[in-house]
Amino acid sequence: MRVVTISATYGTAGSVIGPAVADRLGVPFVDRAIPGAVAEELGCTLEEALAHDDRSEHGLGWLLSGAVRLPTATFGGVDVYLPGSMPLPPEDFVTHTEGVIRQIARDRGGVILGRAGALVLAGHPGALHVRLDALQSRRILRTAEAGGMSAREARKLVEENDRARTAYVRHFYRTDPASPTLYHLVLDSTTIPVDACVELIATASAALG
Template identity: 75%
Template sequence: MRVVTISATYGTAGSQIGPAVAELLGVPFVDRAIPSAVAEELGCTLEEALAHDDRAEHGLGRLFAGAVRLPTVTFGGVDMYVPGAMPLAPEEFVRRTERMLTEMARNQGGVFLGRAGAVVLAGHPGALHVRLDAPLRRRIRQTATLGELSEREARRIIEDNDRARAAYVRHFYRADPGDPCQYHLVLDSTTIPVRTCVELIVKAAESLD
């Protein structure tokens, strides 16, 4: 079963490239299923789980970035309190997420977007680890065009997301998500067309047989 992890900075079309790669490889695209599965296992709501997830719009990473201020938020094993929710330690959410990623990779394969997949599945046999990145200026232009936003607003969104996702990986894994040594393939999807990026990733994944 093929396994591909994709780490994508905001504005590099990770949410388009991931599903397309999964379809061509004949494996599931695993993104939104992760917080849903963790929420079910923990017995909390999906909204509570998303509050701890690095891919969610208002996920845990926003706390590190300072974009969201929730009451009584601390780290280092202390519970994080979300309004209306039962206490849920961020470390527990991340631990369950790691287990979900590992089990899904082993049992069904898949294309995994975000959640430090390259670190969590670094030892998985035959896994391909991919990084999508590009200069900030090109990501701003692409985000503004696709989202019909001003470049100023696109820059704000990108910088918030970049800080949040990097904080998640650094805090829980003491790793730099931008370190190319973690990946087999690094692509600039603002210059290389999305379709070509998909084909390159599929070819690379198939070559690991």
């Protein structure tokens, strides 16, 4: 079973490349299903799971980075912004997210976007770990073009997402998600065409498998 994790900075077309790679490899693309599975396991609402998800617009990464102004609380010795009533510690959600990712990799394979997949599945046999990244200036340009927004609006969106996703990985895994040592393949998808990125990832996955 093919397993690919993709860590994608904002503006690098991760949500386009991920499904295309999954289709090419004949495995599921796993993104939005993860918080749903976590919510079912914990017996909480999907909204509560999304509040702790690193891919959510206002998920835990946003709170840890201070991008969303909410009442403060302390956990793990770090002051962060948290919603007024979270019934379970954030660590519980992260632990269950890891469990869902490992089960998907073990049972059916798939292309997993975000959620520190390269760290969660670092020891999984045959798993390919990919990083999509580029100069911030190019990611801002791509974001502005795709969203029909000004460069200023795009810059704000890119910078806030970068802070949020980095904060999630730094807090729970004590590492920098941009470190190339975490990945087998690092691609600049703002320069290399999307189709070529998909082909490179699929070829590398087949080679590992």
